[in-house]
Amino acid sequence: MNLTLRLGTPDDADRCGTISYEAFKAIAEHHHFPPDSPSPQVAVANFVRRLSHPDYYVVVAEWWPYRR
Numbered sequence: 001m002n003l004t005l006r007l008g009t010p011d012d013a014d015r016c017g018t019i020s021y022e023a024f025k026a027i028a029e030h031h032h033f034p035p036d037s038p039s040p041q042v043a044v045a046n047f048v049r050r051l052s053h054p055d056y057y058v059v060v061a062e063w064w065p066y067r068r
Helices: 010-030 040-052
Strands: 002-007 059-064
Touching: 010 040
Parallel strands: none
Antiparallel strands: 002 059
């Protein structure tokens, strides 16, 4: 399997936001806490802001064969 690290772009927001929402929602539910984001769309919007901000340095990891 190949792992690629690259700079994140706004095009990555949908996938990163969805992964983040699902992962942190599962952890919160396991511990009986409310999720950090109320919906996947809010998580994606947060990633759009992060990935578009010039002062943020975001690295995205792609693990083949799971690369889009």
